[in-house]
Amino acid sequence: xxxxxxxxxxxxxTTVDTLLERLRTEGVVEIGSPDLFSRAYRKFGVxxxxxxxxxxxxxxxxxxxxVVVFFAAAPTTEAQNALLKTLEEPAGNxxxxxxxPAPETLLATVRSRTxxxxxxxxxxxxxxxxxGASFEERIQMLKxxxxxxxxxxxxxxxxxxxxxxxxxxxxxxxxxxxxxxIYRAGKFVGDRGSLLKALLEQVAxxxxxx
Numbered sequence: 001x002x003x004x005x006x007x008x009x010x011x012x013x014t015t016v017d018t019l020l021e022r023l024r025t026e027g028v029v030e031i032g033s034p035d036l037f038s039r040a041y042r043k044f045g046v047x048x049x050x051x052x053x054x055x056x057x058x059x060x061x062x063x064x065x066x067v068v069v070f071f072a073a074a075p076t077t078e079a080q081n082a083l084l085k086t087l088e089e090p091a092g093n094x095x096x097x098x099x100x101p102a103p104e105t106l107l108a109t110v111r112s113r114t115x116x117x118x119x120x121x122x123x124x125x126x127x128x129x130x131x132g133a134s135f136e137e138r139i140q141m142l143k144x145x146x147x148x149x150x151x152x153x154x155x156x157x158x159x160x161x162x163x164x165x166x167x168x169x170x171x172x173x174x175x176x177x178x179x180x181x182i183y184r185a186g187k188f189v190g191d192r193g194s195l196l197k198a199l200l201e202q203v204a205x206x207x208x209x210x
Contacts, residue, residue, distance in 0.1 A: 006087050006096040007117040008103040012160030013040040013071045015099050019119050035063040044072035049082035056086055056094045066094040080107045087113040101160040127164040131210040138204040146197040162186045181206040
């Protein structure tokens with residue numbers, strides 16, 4: 001595949017590694033190249049967006065162009081507007097890959113200046129395994145998402161998992177009960193002190209095996 005410009009990729013933090021491996025095998029960039037920058041941001045604001053812009057504008061050292069791959073769980077509106085400067089005025093023919101759990105929630109101006117790229121990462125594989133598992137097996141699979149306290153939880157992984165479930169059930173007719181449970185969990189998981197375990201257990205109970 002020939003890459004050019006900027007891309008939006010649906011996924012979680014681990015999708016960055018999946019994407020990097022794909023780019024390596026396709027000969028786009030070597031892992032460890034001085035012209036490659038990759039990072040998973042827990043928070044993505046204007047400062048982070050400006051850092052991305054500065055890195056993209058650097059002159060390549062060895063490769064024909066700079067390659068930047070980053071994960072942002074929930075980039076702020078201000079950060080997205082700052083990214084527009086990079087998307088509108090790229091310097092040096094760079095490649096930019098933005099990985100986020102729900103690309104469709106980004107600003108329309110950001111989406112209109114990027115291409116969608118589908119990557120089957122760990123999150124998608126986990127969803128298929130989850131939907132084929134028994135309730136008891138599902139609970140074991142979900143422990144890694146809810147067993148830590150608020151500060152120790154990887155909320156990007158939680159949201160990525162729920163968005164992947166939502167996308168999967170959007171293709172299944174007459175399963176409004178499952179979607180309702182997923183929507184409810186997605187609405188409240190970000191609240192500090194929320195009963196994440198109970199919300200995810202309800203998702204495990206109400207989503208049918210596929």
